[in-house]
Amino acid sequence: MGAAVACGRSAALSGVSRTIPVIVMPTLRTSDSPFCIGPFVVKPVLWLLLILCVPAHVQGCLRADDSGVSSAEQLTVYSGRTEALIGPVLERFEAETGVRVRVQYAQTAQLAAALLEEGSRSPADVFLAQDAATMGLLEREGILDVLPPEILDRVDPRFRSPTGRWVGVSGRARVITYHPDRVDASELPRTLDDLRDPRWHGRLGWAPTNASFQAAVAAMVAQRGEHETASWIAALAAGSPRVYPSNTPAVLAVQAGEVDAVLTNHYYLHRLRAEQGERITVRNHYLRGGEAGAFLSTSTAAVRAGTTRAEPAHRLIAHLLEHDAQAHFAAVNFEFPLAVGMPAPEGLPSTESLDAPEIDLGSLHSLETTVRLLREAGALR
Amino acid sequence: MTLRFGAAFLHAVALVVALAMLVPLGWLVLRAVEAPDVALDVLRSPDTLEVLWNSLSLALGVGVLCVLLALPLAWLTHATDLPGRRVFRLLFNLPLAVPSYVAGFVVVAVFGPMGWLRQWTGWPIPEVYGGFGTTLALLYAFPYALLPLQAALARTDPRTWEAARSLGASPARAFVGVVLPGLRPALAGGFLLVALYVLGDFGAVSLLRFESLSFVIYLRYQSLFDRAEAVPLGLLLVVVVLVLLLVRRAIAGQHRPALLARSGVRAWPVVPLGPWRWPAFALALLVVAFGVVLPVVTVLLWLVRGLAQGVMLPAVLGVTLRTLGTGALAALLVLLVAVTPALLQRHGHPAVARLTWAASHMGYALPGIVVALSLVFLGTTLLLPLYQTLPLLLFAYVVRFLPLGLGALHDGIAAQDPRLLEAARSLGSSPLSAWVRVLLPGLRPAIAAGLLAVFISTIKELPATLLLSPIGHSALSTRIWSLTEDAFFTAAAPPILLLLVLAGLALLLQPGTRVRPRGHRSVNDRS
Known part of the structure; x- marks a missing residue:
């Protein structure tokens, strides 16, 4: 019936078709695919592959959920x-303990x-975070459980929760990454305050949305108070630093010559060198001195309150602090191991010599102040 | 009797779909009510107005640019004598599979302060960070406008064109007067899809620093303290979506399909481009160079440099198969769900049709993190057994990508003359068989375009995939995110290239327009 209608419509056009003799080969159906070769058609x-893929996939998913463990x-x-x-560290834990x-x-x-959205129905047993402040927030919301002392004791008290609800695993040092052709060694600042100097105007880059940056500024708030920090932020902002969304683009921008130096974490330089070799010529400058400039950004681990699997959860966190795992963090990501007695990655200063500030890493108050100050200064939306 | 029952059933299903699509909005309202003071403060702030204006102008600007780019490209790959036309038809759509992270890198590398263009030419290039660079990086979304246009052209009957040409109209006049009006719904639909994509985008706006609503919403969710401030901004975004839906209606106009029974019955004649052939070829090369070659070369460079440094590559086969399966499932499901709201647009009560239409577009324009968190909430309260299982993940994809399928189906249906259906019914056919036998064959290009857009969007999707995947199931997109996050560029290269290959293979399935082989040109095409 569709055909009947179609004929009726084309009949209405017959006036046109009579004047234009259109040659159509009704039997010749040309495919328009660029991959249609002779009788062998890819489509x-x-x-078929796509359709076969679907049931296989569904079955795969169902099987994964029900593995008989x-x-x-x-x-x-x-x-x-x-x-x-x-990933590799967790895989080794699985192999050693048999815990999936x-x-x-x-x-x-x-x-x-x-985790906040899920509340007590969360399926999570262990939470691993990039920073300590997030743990501070979860601790305040009552989501984290106290860790046993044998785990806590493996880490310097500076890098763990005062209430014992999270523990630092590895550290990333705050540094100034600079281009040696554009920054003279004598110019390098000794403290963050040296960056207020007008000589840095228009030459700096920063990533104010980055959690490590904010945590380092929060250390300044904790040590020197809101007022002095606000003045530091204002002085830096006055030099209109270039803003980067995160650390990798910032370090690449120094390499490309967009800016002379950026405030960032130490390991991006080493990661990029592992990827691109000697092409990466920028350098890291450590500030040390026990102030915000020497901040050590800490990756953390915690156990969710209410988990029924506290025992294997504790074993996992203990595993993260053992030699092999700590050595892995140092080797793959050039991070500073936080378990007591572990050596720093090859070619990097020792963890103690960094002279990280003594502050409560999980303190939310100073971070909250920092975010407010950055927003007030227009550095952050 | 059956008709009335059918109509009631259609409306009921559509309302259920609309309700499901409103989950993110409902969640936003719930959260806003919890902290009404914060919401009011944010809405009153002058900063909010500025961010709102940024979002609106970016969405409108990129939407218009993409449509202006897609229209000539669609025509060139339709039935012209552009060299390599059929290969270009595929390549033009590939930028859709380029992760926005890579697109951002390419834009900075080419147009940045130290970019190739400035170093080679010395041209004064505008500051890449901000509106300029963001617009460039978002142009990678233009296939969202191209796919519906290609589908619309594929179902356009060449007889009107031939008639216009035989009556002495120049090719340009024939295109503007005869072909273009039939493309208006697809143009409007493409504009809407691009504009909504821009509203919800996070990758480009964050990398190139453009302070749009979605950027600020993501910042708030990054922050530990200001999450409540994201909620009113999300609601504001919903208002912008409603405005854009009105813009789409205005562009689409009250189109009446010109003729057309089963479209595609006739093959198109080859339209000679004449002196424009080689300039058109140059344009096509430029688009492919920027949209496909540059990203691929960038990623290959990562790969080669890293391998030279002795970086080891992780295995990707399992992840690839899983991504493929999820993408295919999501594409089929979205199209299936889209059928009822699409039908309703023609056969339904106007108010219900409009409500369903608007509801369906919310999840696509809201930033992915909002949709993902709303489904985390739903998953852990009402649907706990489904939380972090494949069904809920697929539901998330439907919420996020329904407009891609719905728009395609709607274009396809709108292009068909309703009198055809009436004729079939008057000849004694049941409504269902009238649909299947008369209208469905003409919908093939539209269905394919919808499937492709959903498939490619799904395999690239990040926030919902991260939070709602069955635990331990990484996908290509999450793999890429996780590797680029810590600058493991070498290892990120194979999954990015695989994403492009998967998208390319899927694009092979797109039905082409049927073109008469040369040597069978009709008389009036001798020029």
Whole structure:
């Protein structure tokens, strides 16, 4: 009947068709695919593959959820640390203990938001975060459990929660990454305050949305108070620093010559060198001195309150602080191991010599102040 | 009797779909009510107005630019004698699969303060960080406008064109007077999809620092303290969506399809471009160079440099298959869900139709993190057994990408003459069989365009995939995110290239326009 209608419509056009003799070959159907070669046509094969893929996939998903492992031997980890950093360590834990580890990788802030949204129904047993302040927030919301002393004692008190609800695992030092051709060694600042000097105007870059940057400024708030920090932020902002969304683009921008120096974490330089070799000529400058400039940004681990698998959860966190795991963080990501007695990555200063400030890393008050100050200064939306 | 029952059923299903699509909005309202003071403060702040204006202008600007770019490209790859036309038809759509992170890198590398363009030419290039660079990086979304246009052209009957040409109209006049009016719904639909994509985008706006609503919303969710401030901004975004939906209606106009029974019955004649052939070819090369070659070269460079440094590559086969399966499932499901709201636009009560239409577009324009968190909430309260399982993840994809399928189906249906259906019914066909036998065949290009857009968007999706995947199931997109986050560029290269290959393979499935082989040109095309 569709055909009948179609004929009727084209009949209405017959006036036109009579004047234009259009030659159509009704039997010749040319395909328009660029990959249609002779009788062998790729399209049907692709359709078939795609359709076959669906049931296989569904079955795969269902199987993954029901692997016959009893729930006591399995752990669910929310990891704000990426798979490249922590995946191999978790796999080794699985192999050594037989505990099955299921990991959800996402950004620390997103996972924290999800944990708050999930409340007591969260499937997570262990939470690994990029920073300490997020743990401070979860601690305040009553989501974290107290860790046993044998775990806490493995880490310097500076890098763990005063109430014992989270523990530092590895550290990333705050540094100034600079281009040696554009910054003379004599110019390098000794403290963050030296950056107020007008000689740095128009030459600096920063990433004010970055959690490590904010945490380092929060250390300044904790040590010197709101007023002095506000004046420091204002002085830096007056030099209109270039703003970068995160650390990797910032370090690459120094290499490209967009800016002379940026405030960043130490390990991006080493990561980029591992990727691109001697092409990366920028250098790190450590400020030391026990002030905000020497801040050590700490990745952390905690156990969710209310988990029924506290024992394997504690074993996992203990595993993260053992030699092999700590050495992995140092080797793959050039991070400073935080377990007492572990050596720093090769070629980097020792963790003690960094002289990190003595402040409460999980303190939310100074971070909250920092975010407000940055917003008031227009550095942050 | 059956008709009335059918109509009631259609409306009921559509309302259920609308309700499901309103989950993110409902969650925002719930959160806003919890902290009404914060919401009011944010809405009253002059900063909010500025950010709102940024978002609106960016969405309108990029939307218009993408449509202006897509229209000539769609025509060139339709039935012209552009060299390599069929290959370009595929390549033009590939930028959709380029992760915005990579697009941002390419834009900075080319147009940045130390970019190639400035170093080679010395031209004064505007500051890349801000509106200029963001617009460039978002142009990678232009296939959202191109796919519906290609589908619309594929179902356009060449007879009107031939008639116009035979009556002496120049090709340009024939295109503007005869072909273009039939493309208006697709143009409007493409504009809407691009504009809504821009509203919800985070990758480009954050990398190139453009302070849009979605950027600020993400910042608030990054922050530990100001999450409540994201809520009113999300609600504001919903208002912008409603405005854009009105803009789409204005562009689409009250189109009446010209003729057309089963479209695609006739093959198109080859339209000669004449002196424009090589300039058109140059334009096509430029688009492919910027949209495909530059990202691929950038990523290959990462790969080669890293391998030279002895970086090891992780295995990707399992992740690839999983991504492919999820993408295919999501595409089929979105199209299936889109059928009812699409039908309703023609056959339904106007108020219900409009409500369903607006509701369906919310999840696509809201930033992915809002949709993801709203479903975390839903998953852990009402649907606990489904939390972090495949069904809820697929539901998230439907909420996020329904407009891609709905828009495509709607264009396809709108292009068909309703009298055809009436004729079929008057000849004694049941409504269902009238649909299947008369209208469905003409919908093929539209369905393919919708499937492709959803498939490519799904395999690239990040926030919902991160939070709602079955635990331990990483996808290509999450793999790429996780590797670029810590500058493991070498290891990120294979998944990015695989994403492009998957998208390319899927694009092979796009039905082309049928073109008469040369040598069978009709008389009036001798020019």
